[in-house]
Amino acid sequence: MTTSVPAEATDEQVRRRELASFLRSRRERISPEQAGLPLTGRRRTPGLRREEVAHLAGMGVTWYTWLEQGRDIKVSEQVLAAIASTLRLDPHERAHLYTLAGHPAPPMDRDSAAIPAAVLVMVRQLEPIPAAVINARFDLLAGNRTYERLVGGVDHLPFEDRNWLLLMFTSPRWRASVLDWEDAAARLVARFRSGMADHATESGWKGLVRRLRQESPEFERLWEQHDVRGPENFTKRFLHPEAGLLTLDYTQLSVGERSAIKLVTYTPVDEETWAKVRLLGERGPQ
Known part of the structure; x- marks a missing residue:
């Protein structure tokens, strides 16, 4: 969506109006349910209202309204980060927002550009062993064919999900496939909380916690327990809709001494699981 501007408009006016149009378009694609808000009757416009975005981003309604009106105001990087998180912008949309607002584009939150090419080759060559690449925030950065067939449908998800x-x-689907879900969920939250100690002020981490607390009472409960755990290798059990029960040894390897990126593998623990995993690797996309 682009707002038309007079031919005599200055570059600054064009930028502000593009910013206004961009914010409106992103706001209109987020439903109240997605934002964790209760439904309050019929709405005249799609998506969130301005006052709802302002509330979720922790800023004044008037200030946010002025942004969407293309007013000549300045906003801080902290405010932009809050808006980007509320509107669930992916890294490219976030960079576009910052540029339109007159700030340098922030570094990519998700380390995807930092995956060494050799690691991606390793992930592919590990077939049929399911393998993936994650970062400290547990964003899934890459995975091989068998991993995609193990977890199902991840390649079709938006980047931010x-x-x-x-x-x-x-x-x-994920919940149904993870046996021992309660233990696995508690373990994952505790590992995430431990990692967040080094990222407590970063908008991407805070935005993820805010979204999880809004969308999942179970996450909220586990988060409030303040449990922490370090990295560990252990056995996982999956119930695949076609292959059935799979028992796999989960192993994580750090890509570098100072890197937050990890290569994770799921090695079958018995011949029955090996046979099923090989079949998964041979099948077409689900």
């Missing part, structure tokens, strides 16, 4: 915590607490 490819996160293990979101899948664990908001995806019915």
Whole structure:
């Protein structure tokens, strides 16, 4: 959506009006349910209202309204980060928002550009062993064919939804496939909380916690327990809709001493699981 501007408009006016149009278009695609808000009767316009975005972003309604009106105001990077999180912008949309607002584009939140090419080759060559690449926030950055068939449907998700915590607490399919879900969910939240100690002020981490607390009472309960755990390798059990029970040894390997990126693998523990995993690797997309 682009707002028309007179030919005599200055570059600054064009930028502000593009910012206004961009914010409106992103706001209108987010439903109240997605934002964790209760339905309050019929709405005249799609998506969130301005006052709802302002409330969720922790800013004044007037200030946000002025942004959508293309007023000549300045906003801080902290405010932009809050808006980007509320509107669930992906890294490219976030960069566009910052540029239109007159700020340098922030670095990509998700380390995807930092995956060494050799690691991606390893992930592919590990077939038929399911393998993936994650970062400290448990964003899924890459995975091989068998991993995609193990978890199912991840490749079709929006970039911002490819996160293990979101899948664990908001995806019915993911939940149904993870046996021992209570233990697995508690373990994952405790590991995430431990990692957040180094990222407590970062908007991407705070935005993920806010979204999970809004969308999942179970996450809220576990988060309030303040449990922490370190990295660990253990055995996981999956109930695949076609292959049945799979028992796999989960192993994580750090890509580098200072890197937050990890290569994770799921190695079958018995011959029955090996046979099923090989079949998964041979099948077409689900």
